Amino acid sequence: MLNLSSIQTSYGHIKALKGIDIEVEKDEIICLIGSNGAGKTTTLLTISGILKPDSGDITFEGESLKNMPPHTVVNKGICQVPEGRRIFPRLTVLENLEMGAYSLNFKSQTSNFKNNIEKVFSLFPVLKERTKQMGGTLSGGEQQMLAIGRALMANPKLLLLDEPSLGLAPIMVSKIFKTIKEINEEGVTILLVEQNAKAALRLSNRGYVLENEVIKLSGTGENLLHNEDVKKAYLGE
């Protein structure tokens, strides 16, 4: 479905990715783990078109995304939930969700919109109770739910999640991970970037370990969980 081949991306003169190959199949949950500065977020930003790769190619369903601006990438069915829950603080929960459907065209908007919003509310019932509340007044976990819900409003085929567990209470983390699984079961492919390696690998079909701007390891979630190097470096065992 999504294919990255020898992607190199840099910030000015500094190389942030030195040739990354990632493959995501339909209906999979793929996770990308690695330490700070390894290039995880850069990878996602390159896929969603916010950063332009220097070389290499990205294809999505056979189409090259390499020179596409971010808003066109969204129209192709790739939605990103950016790091740090970037919701619209002074818009209400409902308005935030409405904005998520911005990329849908007018004709499909009304019917799709109602379906999508029902789907989001069934995934995150707490958002339904707070439709009129300002986004900025939600708790951290609720804001993360809103950010994910907003991305789902655009009917994504592939959802890019950047550190959904960042700064959340443990109980909220497990709740979010459970919902990610549910979203996946409804037919949305997921590419997940996480610090919380153990939880992410348990959830995923396959995983990639990024280290110093390159892919160091890849394999099924189960295999990586039991890999000695991964255990030592990322699982703290």
Next chain:
Amino acid sequence: MNYAAVKRHPLLRSLLISLFSAILFLPFKDLKSSAILFAVLFICLSAISSVKNLQALPSLPKIKLAHPRFLRSASMPAGIIIFLAFPFFLKDYYLDVLIMSGIYMLLALGLNIIVGFTGLLNLGFAAFYAIGAYTYAIVNTKLGMDFWVAVPLSAGITALSGIALAIPALRLRGDYLAIVTLGFGEIVRLVLNNWDNLTNGPNGITGIARPSIFGTAIGKLNMYYYLVFIFVVIAAIIIRRVECSRIGRAWISIKENEIAASSIGINTTKYKLYAFAFGTFWAGIAGILFSSKMQFVSPESFTFMESVLILSMIIVGGLGNTYGAIAGAFILALLPEMLREVQSYRMLILGIALVLLMIFRPQGILGGFKRCTF
């Protein structure tokens, strides 16, 4: 002592505000009148804050307006009727002030699109006002072009210059963008000052024609007042419609969080360009109204202070609020005239009033952006 502590103690806050105002006043008058100002302000402010506290007590029921919905829906037509009636009983001097405040309303409405909706700080808005004014001044005096033909031309050229500035400047964000726009404002003023062949330099352009309707020139102030009034009403309606459209939503989302906006599929560059083009368009209209009213333009009218004044108007009225921009322009254009009695202190009083407003109502008189109801 931190800020939160000051906020909690109304008495302490009143004390600090009065002290601040008194010290500002000191260089202008002697110690005695400063002390009087301090005492009066302190007593008034503490009285106001204690009344506020009283209202919070459950024993004193809050006075509720009988029909808030009716009042809200009636306030707009009522306001329009009052404005329409002004020329019948106001002296020419006040009419003149009101015409200028109308021109400022157009400027504030335009700047509010760029700063208030889209969140792009622009410190050189007077440049676009100048471009609009000079376009009409030049095409009218050199080519004899009629006012009504020049309106779309002036506004169009101003909008194009807005786009021309925006294309390179929008690579920058926040403070950097503000500096670039400030620089642009100065460049435009200096060009107007030095391009003698075209703009007649610092002497300005004289003999600009008044607009005419059906062959009769609008010479009287009251006719001109209605002309400006109609432009303001049309601008407010159009801007409010655009604000409530898809475009307006995109603007607000860019202001709220640009990365999130691009992650939901909004072409942020495109909508920022729209904001610049649409906002500066109204500056062009304001410019042509100004030059045709004054029948004279010179670079002096378009200084950095003018940009700051327009920005203050939208901040006073409520950033991102279309009606707030109108209210802010009305207040800040009229206040200096109303304070003319106290002559040399009027700018000081205006300054103190602005500081007080930002302390007690930082969101502006009419508050932040007004939701569209669909």
